[in-house]
C-alpha cells in the first residue's frame with residue numbers, strides 16, 4: 438500500500454487564540470482501519486477531528502486524503518470526508534429522513550431514497566424516518582447522526598463520541614457499522630471516552646493537552 442493512501446495529518450496544530458488544542462500531531466489511517474482516539478475532556482479530540490474534516494483551519498501542518506490536500510469543509514465533503522460531530526449536528530425541526538437527504542442531495546448523489554432506507558434500517562430506525570429529530574430521544578438522535586454519516590459512503594469517517602448516549606446493544610450495533618465502513622474501504626477514526634470502543638479498534642491513540650501518543654499502533 439502506498440504511503441499516501443488514507444487520511445494523513447502532518448505536524449497538525451490547531452489553536453484558538455493562545456490556547457493550543459492540537460499540538461503538532463502526525464498520524465495516518467489507511468483505508469480499512471479503525472483508529473480510536475481517547476483522552477480527557479478538553480484534550481483536543483474534537484479539534485483534531487474537525488481539522489481532519491477541513492472544518493477548522495489548522496494554525497500549521499497539513500491534512501491529506503490519498504495525497505490530495507484537505508483544505509476546507511466543502512472540499513473535504515467532496516473528497517468523501519464524513520464527520521459525525523459530537524452533539525450530532527442534526528437540524529432538530531427536520532425529520533430524520535430529511536436530515537439524511539440534505540447532504541446527499543447537496544452532493545448530487547443518486548438513489549437517495551434507497552440509500553436512506555438502508556442507513557436508517559442499519560441503525561434500527563426504519564420506523565422513525567418521518568419523525569422530527571426533536572421528537573426523538575438523545576440516543577435515537579445519535580443513531581440518526583450515525584445513519585447520516587453511513588449514508589454518505591465516505592472514504593473517511595470521523596465519528597466524534599458517536600456512542601456516548603447509546604445502550605450496550607446499540608453501541609455494539611454502531612461499532613459493528615463503523616467496522617463495516619472500514620471493511621468497505623473507509624479509513625475510520627472515532628473519538629471516544631469508552632474503553633470498550635477503544636479496545637474494538639485496530640489502533641488506539643490517546644490525547645493529552647493536544648499531544649497525541651500511541652497506545653496501540655495501527
Ligand SMILES: Nc1ncnc2c1ncn2[C@@H]1O[C@H](COP(=O)(O)OP(=O)(O)OP(=O)(O)O)[C@@H](O)[C@H]1O
Nearest residue numbers: 453456458476477478479480481482483484485523
Ligand atoms: N471554538 C473554540 N474556541 C475556543 N476554545 C475552544 C473551542 N473549541 C474547543 N476549545 C478548547 O480547546 C480545547 C480542546 O477542546 P476539544 O473540544 O477539542 O477537546 P475534546 O478532547 O474533544 O473534549 P471532550 O472530550 O470534552 O469533547 C479545550 O480547552 C476547549 O475548551
